[in-house]
Amino acid sequence: MPFVMIEIHRPLTLKEGQRLQLAARTGSSIGLCILPEGMGSNSAETRWRVIPVFDRQREDSTLMRWEIIKNKTGTLGAWNVQWDPKTRHLHVVSSPGK
Numbered sequence: 001m002p003f004v005m006i007e008i009h010r011p012l013t014l015k016e017g018q019r020l021q022l023a024a025r026t027g028s029s030i031g032l033c034i035l036p037e038g039m040g041s042n043s044a045e046t047r048w049r050v051i052p053v054f055d056r057q058r059e060d061s062t063l064m065r066w067e068i069i070k071n072k073t074g075t076l077g078a079w080n081v082q083w084d085p086k087t088r089h090l091h092v093v094s095s096p097g098k
Contacts, residue, residue, distance in 0.1 A: 002029035009036070017043030046071045053080060063093070 004024065012020075012033075021043055024031035024042040033041070037049075047070035053063040068076050080094035 002027060003032070004029055005032040005034065008039075010038050012041040013045075014042050017041035021045070044070065045073065075076040 020031055022031070033044075035041075046068055049067045049069050051065050051067075053065050055063045062085075063080050064083075065078060067078040068082055070076075079092050081090045082093050083090055
């Protein structure tokens with residue numbers, strides 16, 4: 001499935017957000033906008049927060065906490081995930097929870 005990721009440095013208008021969402025849907029792709037904390041778009045289907053988690057067990061920790069903080073069609077939740085550079089995959093290392 002096609003995937004597009006962009007980083008935004010100014011607030012999106014509702015119209016701009018809806019156009020991006022429509023383009024992703026029309027192209028049967030996933031669109032991901034990286035936004036600074038506190039800046040969002042009302043047209044977003046979901047909104048996530050990703051923060052690093054300190055792991056004393058690893059010298060080079062890639063442990064992250066992914067939280068879904070807005071979801072127009074589902075529930076909210078949080079997961080600890082870790083990047084595996086060998087397999088180039090993300091692994092969920094905790095059960096979904098809040």
